[in-house]
Amino acid sequence: MKTGIDEQEELFRPIDLEFLQVGGTEFFDIFYKTTTFGNTQFVKFASSHPAHQDKIRKLIQSGESNEEFYIREEDLSKYHSLATKSLRNMISDPKIPFQEKTQKIYDVSKGIMKEFFDNNASDKMLQTSEEVMDIMEQCLSENEAGFHFLTMITSKDYYTYTHSVNVGLYCMSYGIKTKMGSNDTKELGLGGMLHDVGKSKIDASLINKKGKLTDEEFQTIKSHSSFGKEILESMQCYGLNVIRMAGEHHEKFKGNGYPNGLVGEEISNFARICKVMDVYDALTTRRSYKKAMAPFEALTIMGKQMVDEFDFNILKNFVHYMGPDL
Ligand SMILES: [Fe+2]
Ligand SMILES: [Fe+2]
Incomplete structure (x- = not known):
C-alpha cells in the first residue's frame, strides 16, 4: 500500500532551475521540498512567470542554493519545451x-x-x-x-x-x-x-x-x-x-x-x-x-x-x- 508521502512524491518532478532563465510564454509553479517530523511537503516557491523570475535569477546567480526544485508532473511537457529552448541557446554560446x-x-x-x-x-x-x-x-x-x-x-x-x-x-x-x-x-x-x-x-x-x-x-x-x-x-x-x-x-x-x-x-x-x-x-x-x-x-x-x-x-x-x- 502506498503512503501519503509516496503519493505526494509521485505528483512532483525535480527540475534544473537554470533552464527557466530563458523565460517563455508558458507558466508553471515551482516548489521546494520540506520534511517536518517525517512529513514531506512541497511548498510553492515561484512561478515561471516573468514577474517571479527575479527570485529564480538571484538564486542561480548567488550559486549558494543546493536546494532541489520541483514542478508538478502535469507541467513536464512545458518544462521540457523550455529546457530544449534553453539547450539550443546554450550550445551556441562559446563561453560555455x-x-x-x-x-x-x-x-x-x-x-x-x-x-x-x-x-x-x-x-x-x-x-x-x-x-x-x-x-x-x-x-x-x-x-x-x-x-x-x-x-x-x-x-x-x-x-x-x-x-x-x-x-x-x-x-x-x-x-x-x-x-x-x-x-x-x-x-x-x-x-x-x-x-x-x-x-x-x-x-x-x-x-x-x-x-x-x-x-x-x-x-x-x-x-x-x-x-x-x-x-x-x-x-x-x-x-x-x-x-x-x-x-x-x-x-x-x-x-x-x-x-x-x-x-x-x-x-x-x-x-x-x-x-x-x-x-x-x-x-x-x-x-x-x-x-x-x-x-x-x-x-x-x-x-x-x-x-x-x-x-x-x-x-x-x-x-x-x-x-x-x-
Ligand atoms: Fe534490448
Ligand atoms: Fe539494450
Missing part, C-alpha cells in the same frame, strides 16, 4: 565549455527516458527525445569529442533509462566519427536511445530480476524487441532505420539471434551498429549482481567470445574510435 553542454543534454535526455520507463509516461514523452538528439548531434559534431570523453559523462549504473541514453550517445558518436552524414547520425542516435522502448511493456520486476531466468521468463524478456518495433511503428513519426534498430538489435551477425534469426546484411546496418553499442554499455555498467567491466576488458570479450554476434567491420571501427585513452 563543451563538457558542460554535453552533460546538460545528457541529463535532459535521461530525465525524458526515466519518465517514460519509470512513470509510464505516454509515448508523447518520447517525441521530446527527437529534439534533444538533434541538439546533441549539433553539439557533438561541432566539437571533436573523443569517445573516451563520452564514457566519462555516461552513468555507470545500469537502469533501462540510463542504458538507453548511453546507447543513443555512443551510436551518435559512431555516426559522427565514421562521417555518416547529419541525418543518418541523428537517426542513429535517436534509434539508439529508443532501442529498448519495448521493455516498457514488460513487468519491471522481471526486467530487474537478479537470479537466473526461467525459459518462460527469458521468452517474455525477448519479446521487448518486437514490442519496441510495434510501439515506434504505431507512433507514425519515426523512419524505418529507427524502427529497425528497436526490432533487430538482438539479431546476431552469424545468425541465431532474436526475434527472427536474421543473418549478416539481412540485419539493418543501423541495428548492427546498435548491437555493438548495446553490448558495450551492458558490459561496462554495474548492476546489483555484477561489477562494471573496464572498456578494454569489455572490448576483449566482444572481440573474442562474442565476435560472431557482431558485424566485424563495425566492431573494428568502434575499437579504432575508442581513441588512445583506452
